[in-house]
Amino acid sequence: MNPKTVKHISEFFVKPQYVSEEMKQPIYLTPWDLAMLSVHYIQKGLLYTKPAVDDQEEFINTLLDRLKQSLSLTLVHFYPLAGRFKTVKSEDTKSCLVFVDLNDSPGAKLIHASLDLTVSDIVSPTYVPLVVQSLFDHDRAINHDGHTSPLVTIQVTDLADGIFIGCSMNHVLGDGTSYWNFFQAYSETFQALGSSSTTSMVSRPPIVKRWFPDGHDPIINLPFTHQEEFLSRYEAPELLERYFHFTAESVAKLKARANSESKTSKISSFQALSALVWRSISRARRFPNDQMTSTKLATDNRLRLKPPLSQDYFGNSIQTVRGVATAGELLEHDLGWAAWKLHEAVVNHNDKTVREFLESWRQSPMIYQLGQFFLPENVMIGSSPRFNKYGIEFGLGKAVTLRSGYAHKFDGKVSSYPGHEGGGSVDLEVCLPPQSMHALESDEEFMSAAS
Template identity: 45%
Template sequence: MTVSAVRQLSTSTIRPLRKLEQAPPQRCELTPWDVSLLFLRYNQRGLLFHKPHPSDGQDEKPITIIIDRLKHSLSHVLAHFSPLAGRLVFGNNASSSSSSHVFIDCNDAGAEFIHAVADIGVAHVLTTIDVHPIVESFFPLNGAVNCDGISLPLFAVQLTELTDGFFVGCSFNHAVADGTSFWHFLSSWSEICRINISRENEPLVNISRPPVVQRWFPSGKLSPVSLPFSNPHEFIETVSRPLLRDRFFHFTPKSIARLKAKANEEGKTNKISAFQALSAHMWRSVTRARNLPADEIISCGFSIDNRSRLEPPLSRDYFGNCVQGKRATVRAGELLAHDLAWAAWLVYRTVVEHNDAVVRSTYDAWAKAPFFIYLSKMDNVSVVIGGSPRFDVYGVDFGWGRPVSVRSGGENKLDGKISLFPGREGGGSVDLELCLAPAVMCALESDDEFMDTVSSPPRIL
């Protein structure tokens, strides 16, 4: 089934719900954590749902009612998350025509809502070994670069109606929000959507976790970032997407517990976490499948949430980017010559050494010598881990019940990219999305040591 099987029926602009007496939206400055992502593409995450049936205790509503409720609740939640309804603004610095600054104008320009249909069922999306190619067309703003947020919406959603379900595909500007912020937003949207809102003169619906949209600066005062260019579009890279296989692997709670116990037992410690054990396991398994030269320098990269690392810590509801990339680096032969504990300890040390002083020093260093993240600078001999099993993916319920599964769009994928999600059954289970060159993926699938740690996800009725 081709991408053309998805047909867009309508496109709407959804603006935040505001009353005349409310104060106008404010400008939102960006931090180095935000600005360093300007030249990546929009991040894309989506959820697959069954259509509700009367037997589930839910009435099967016409699609027009579902779309109306989604749009109306989106206008409510955007009033809380005002940056997502704005646009990026680049302005030249007064002191230099070759430099500029960027901020979000929270001007209520709005988010984009698309209604589409596809002649495909939920089961068909899930039954392919690799991620079904049609999934990419379930997302809006394909090809958009974060700095395109000057004119493009900073958030767009496509509701694709399937024969027996829905797919809610979201594309959000990664220079505006990280994964923690995105799932906070999506949970808040679904929270409002479950309320039976009156259409006439209703007050703005409160949410259980209001976001903290004020950006953090070390001095406590707004400090706009100075950029070393006047036109950001001159710095956009044009790269062809590599040929990759993209598939999910499921780790049960028992499998994750075994990996953690093995790493701690081999290392004669109790400090290695489940994340560190799983990261080390994937790093070693992918490296083994790649059959690299022993002296090849490789790394395991991952993002660390700075919210809890700062002193005092930031609120978990801080809205924006608050993550920092870190790497454990070694030679391929050395990694494979040692056991799981040795690799996990490299990851552990990288994590524990990331403290308040490191966060602040790297923040200051970026301000003095700005750099930007490009996919082209990432090699194909390492692994890069994103996402988190702690995100409340399956708590997102728009009134149709829990999601069936989670999927990513086609953007920002590279050889060795790993995305972590909680397993649907909970309990510490993990669904891991992995992108690899086809031959390497085949080698990994033939690796008994790796395949013995994964299993089929629970059957979803």
């Protein structure tokens, strides 16, 4: 039997409802933004149960019309997403300037697709079906492709009994905080359509103006003249992708255990859970005792800066912090020891280290390369259970679950999401090669905490 495939039915380009003179100006990018040029788009989406209605075709057409209208309104606030990248090269200085430009851009994209599968077909298998990767635009695209591709695409896939709304956003334009702020604003605008005021649809308007440290020129010329000097394509190895659920009670027990073992009260719930993941995946990989391992945590810089950046800042403001230990050290010590390593990495990341990174980057610009940034002895924990992902409803009620695309999947990638029931529960999306995944599933410490 042929595997089910996603069929594209139609696509539309959507521009902001209006374009002001300010929107027509070039948007210059920060070091945090430019460093993302060679990595993937952010691809996340929500799966909803389809309402029981008599006329399904009318329901879908109405949904698409409202999604188009609300996207146009939302883009007035998040207008960089309606643009394209442009590059100006200088042969004299052997450099190039990459920026966002709205002029002549067709806008964001909205795709209508269908898939002859049920909600159960997506959520019931132990491992995420590969077809989920087709629920998103920009499959395997890198951010630099935003010169010719949309900077954001909304793909609406009609299932037999469900609707999947997938959003793929260019990572140069924003980090996870920015991504979920946009998605949330889009849902708010959708649900407010028809109200008397269009100005109050977005409860938290974004701060679009890019932040640069005092004295830093916002025009950054990269020391490259050819794409091959700073771009690379990444192909993931064979991976299994599985969701593990941790109840609020289980997370609380991990936190209490880690703090007790470290004789402290400073270790957070997420640091304790991350330590469990670090220990368990390292054990599943069956490393020799002298193998160096690390766990990296994606870390928001906004509140670490002095003065702090607003949580509504639309752009990138993230770096990674990491704990490092040999496999032997990690497994000879207890959970609290590993959690304290991560705690120290987090608390030592402050205004000084953030500004030192930016200064160093300006002296020697560096573009992240997926194939070099993520190594098979590492664990990388991204996203965050703090984002209000299940508050995004588009008039369809609370989503059944969340899924992600092909982007940023590699051996040891873990994404953290709020559990469906909320209250401090966490879902972890874990990507590992088959042998390591099966070993993790047999790991008593890990599986006794997961459900």
